[in-house]
Amino acid sequence: MRISEKLTNTTWAAPTLQALKAELDQLEASGSLHIPNEPGGWWHQYVCPTHHTELEFDPTERDAQVFLCPHGCRIEGDAYRGAWLVFKHQSMARVALQAAAVYAGTKEQAYADLAKRILVSYADQFPQYPVHPDAQPWMLKGRAFHQALTEAIWSTTLLRAYVLLQDEGITLNKIEQAALDMFLSMLESSMTQYRYILIHERKNAENNYTAWLNAALSCVYTIRGQREQLVDLIDSEGGWKHHLSIGVKPDQFEFEGSTYYHIFVLRAYLISAEMAERFGIDLYHAQGEQGQSMKGMFDVLVGLSDDQGVLPALHDGPLARVPFAREIAEIMEIGLAAYGNEAYAPILGEAYRQMDGERCRISLEALVYGEGNADLTGPMPGRSSLLLADSGFAVGRNPNNGLSFLVDFGPHGGSHGHYDKLHLSLQHQGGAFTPDLGMVPYGSSLRKEWFAETASHNTVSVGGKSQAIHEGRCKQFTESQDSVYAWLQSDAAYEGGLLERHLLLTDEWLLDWFEVNLNSEQTIDWWMHAIAAPEAIGGRWASIEGDAREILGSQESGYDRIELLGRYEPNARTGTEDTTSLLTVRYNLDNSESGTLYQSTVMFDREVDALYRVETPGTSVDPSKKLSGLLHRRNGRKVSFIHLYKLGSAPAVSWQSAAAYGGIGAGRIIIGDQQKRAVCELDAEQGLKVTWEEDNE
Template identity: 65%
Template structure:
């Protein structure tokens, strides 16, 4: 739908157009839309070395050599300058697209002239940028940036502006067109060369780079009206269809298992599809060799999102940042237009009558992140949005999600405000974490213990903390992180009464077996984690909650520790690289009252005005230690510490049992193996009038022996 049509068919487009027009007027008056003559560097270095937060960027700033962090630091240096230039180049490219969009809506020539000026200025400057001499050795080098990848992304934004101007009948002078033709030719040459290196020399066609090189070339061919090379790009080795087949798992999740890179690749696919559509070629409904599709990739996001529409930061990727939010808004606007009213044939996750509200909730959340309000309010809406759908406050009811090939499972059940998301799949390559059998716990009011995300790669905490096992809600052994490996799911059952999951790991440590059993009912979540070792060692069970426990019940007495003591010193042994343990401060220790067989911790979720409480009831294990810890914060701001929980056991066998409930704590009765007629250990859980008896069976996993009041 053309922008001019949206002005008459939607309630939000006219006001948004005026808002975007006013922003351009202000930036132009301040001289902020002149392109830098210096090439950009690597944006991941735009991070404070002290607080590990992303540095501040103001697109209205004409030039900068000192850069601030949210905590008041002023940072200088070539690496930071180069990273700032990445942001500046990307911002100006976006303003070129914005100017073209404003012209499409107003027909005021000044905005076409502004878009043309930016495009031609970059086209004239591009040959003057050298192949970047400062790029790191592992990078495919660009001209305008360290990375060819960044260059491809930036180029698609510029060329989307160019084709939009073409669509609106804007003419270029012969001199302007000469610069544009040179730019397109150089871009085609470099992108083609980089594709050859990735696909044929490095044998790495599935790389997310490839999707973006394809997108950039698609834009080049669309800009020049060349359909045959576009068709060849779609069908050839490493092309659009082939990449969909090898870069996305059959369950529709991007092969690295990272939400960020899933969206990253999906956005590139959509740009290629947008350019193909200009020639009457429909890629929006095409499939890969094992049924992979862009619609399926959208439904994965719908299945992973929490109740508010917030996406989890699985493996590498931020919990939240403005440029990422814009990318989510862009793809979700497109997804809403193409897919929201149609469910996948095999999908039980989102039915056609709830598809629109699911997309709308994801959009509402991402616009809230950008502007504080759940309304269409950015360029992405004007460019790609259609219709007057109300942006929902929360997701519709969804079933559980089992990504068998990618190795993730999300458990949900009607009647319980709690849900979970667990990781058992492949490591994820360079973007993976040492986090097998990690568990994120969510409440309908918000996350309780999510994945903490990833800081920009220039931060030392990328590898020192956020990728390590100790920063995840799983188990580590011997003070070391898990080895890169793949776990398995030995059982997944979802019925109206419960969701049962048995996750298994054999490759985390030599001589180590780990099993996590999860059972979600309308009343509680049982989390039973077993560890078996061939030699005695320290086993640590981690939980990182966004809120510290508010109260302690159940007969355990807290004792304060010296806050300078680290988890490394307490463990008595650790890997030489510390595996994140040196960043964990011990705050307190809970000593069991002999009269009690449990500890109960309470967490507040939601807003202060509408707080809800989640209770964690921990089964008492003889000789176990329960420690209160302080760790770096989330990837949004690691300098704001979190209060966590560390359960520690020593020996050849470890057992960690928790039951999570809302409103009141559960009562537990533990029956050891060999007691009565039971050959295996048993647990009885009671809450209100409900009771379930569980047995841990060696072949069947966690089984239900009886239910009362269910």
């Protein structure tokens, strides 16, 4: 649908057009629409070395040598300057697309001229850039940027602006056309060369780079009218169809298991599809060799999203940042128009909320790619549980319980993976309660020192070390009308060790039973990082006796980033049998209908078990804003961690040792009151066995 049609067919396009026009006028008046002569560097270095937050970028700034942290730090240096230049060049490409869109809506020549000026200026300048001398050795080097990848992304924005101008009847004069032709020729040459290196020399065709090199070349061939070359690009080794078959798992998730890179690759696919459609080629409904499709890639995001439309930051990727929100908005606008699934709307609305503070269409992404008048303000529709067996994620939901869970058991994720097998994210109606913390820009030391380590995830670490790179498995995943059960297993995280996590979600509570079996006695740490601080119920957080660093032991694998704030000391032993205790903590869930979350923990020996409140770096949005989480520590060779979660009120729970009822093994947990209770115990062959008992009197 053309922009002129949207102005009459939608309620939001006209005010959005005027807002975008006013923004361009402000940028023009500020004198900031200047293209630097220097090439860009690597944007991941645009991060404060003290606070580990992304530095601020102001598009109204013409030039910059000093770069500001949100906390007031003033940063200087060539690496930061190079990263700022990435943002500046990308911002100018976005202005070109915005100006083309405003022209399409207003027919005011000044905006077409602005878009042309930026396009031609870059076309003139591009040959002046050398192959980047400062790029890191592992990179495929670009000219306008350290990475050819960044160059491909930037070029597609510029070339989409040109295509939009073409659609509106704008042409270039001979001198301008000659500059553009040279730019296209050089871009084609470098993108083709790097495709060959990736696909044939490195045998790494599935790399997310490939999808973007394909997208850039698709734009080049479309502008030139080269249908044959585009068809070959789609059908050849490493081309669009082949990449879809090898870069996306059969369960429709990108092969690295990262939400960010899933969206990253899907966006590149959509650009290629947009260009192919101009030749009458439909890629929107094409499939890979195992049924992979772009629609499937959209639908899997619906399954992973929380109730508010927030996507989890699985493996590498930001928890939230405005440029990422723009990418989400772009793909969701296109997906909503192409497939009409209204379940995409809450994800789109959340992206706009992160961008502009409101769940409404007021951005460039809406004007260029959006259609229709879908309601973006509502929550996600009811969804069933989800198992991504190939990618290794499972989501448990119960329509009568505000709690849900997401657990990671699958492949490591390559260079973008974390040491996080059997990581658990808890969610409630207001959002994620124990989210995956996301990933800071790669220039931050915390990337490897904290956010990728096991201790930063809601799983188990052994001996003060992170897990090995490995792949776990799902032993069982069942969903019934009353409950969801997941049995996840890992036997390669630690040599000679077996980790098993059993999750049972009912209409009232969630049971998390984590078993660890080792070939020798070691210290075993169970971690939980929540967005709310735990409050001791029936006890207090006692000050730590002795040196906290010595108690933690390890000074590697992220342990040096952890502070011990207190050890749980109950006022009296509760739910006891032998030496067993039950400790309960409460969390206040701000701005949520869920209100309060209670967590009960089985402590098998108060003299040996320890439940600590810890302080750690915050989420990747701002690591300097500390989180207060839990560390449950036990020593042994065979160890159980049993935790129960319930919204609204503390669960009725007790532990019964096997000796008390003539059973075999550690024992069983009883959840509920005399009216209705669940008796849960583990069986080596069958997993978690649940018997429901009701008092019928």
